[in-house]
């Protein structure tokens with residue numbers, strides 16, 4: 001793929017030195033080049049958060065045909081479920097995946113949040129990647145949004161044979177909101193209540209100051225951390 005691959009200090013420099021318009025152009029170029037290479041095997045992981053909304057709008061500018069998947073859980077807030085229904089109605093190429101195994105305890109997020117995320121989020125993501133024939137998945141990761149998000153690259157291959165494209169990695173939180181406002185992209189109603197990062201209801205809190213992800217998994221060892229889809233192997237043999 002393109003010669004725009006950078007990491008580490010170069011990535012941090014780009015975060016501060018590129019202006020908003022240059023970042024948008026860079027993101028579009030990354031998506032366009034990946035789409036030329038992977039075609040229908042390029043698929044967006046749409047979390048329904050604001051970053052995914054920006055990425056989804058960017059990919060639609062490159063090609064309206066690009067598909068996506070949403071992983072949902074029994075614990076998603078009502079507002080997120082409502083937003084999901086609206087997005088899927090508008091974009092039927094968004095496919096929903098979830099783990100509906102009734103034997104999984106409703107209290108697992110208290111006793112074992114890592115295990116809960118593994119079953120309810122990572123497993124359906126693996127399923128989506130397999131069922132949709134994905135060779136390149138596209139995410140809305142920002143390298144500025146929390147302590148666990150500083151070590152990524154715009155194009156990665158963490159799983160052999162599965163490329164991961166992070167086209168807005170170098171955007172700031174405010175630039176995401178800037179993009180969404182300019183493009184008039186709808187977002188989850190929960191942002192109006194003060195949330196900065198959205199996940200399952202029991203594991204997301206409104207916080208002020210600090211990292212964007214500081215309100216996630218408060219009171220557990222996962223606080224401000226990850227559900228696992230960006231850290232665990234995803235390719236099923």
Ligand code: SF4
Pocket residue numbers: 073075108109112113114116117118120121199200201202203227
């Ligand atoms: S975010 Fe919380 S409720 Fe949702 S899957 Fe992870 S631990 Fe379970």
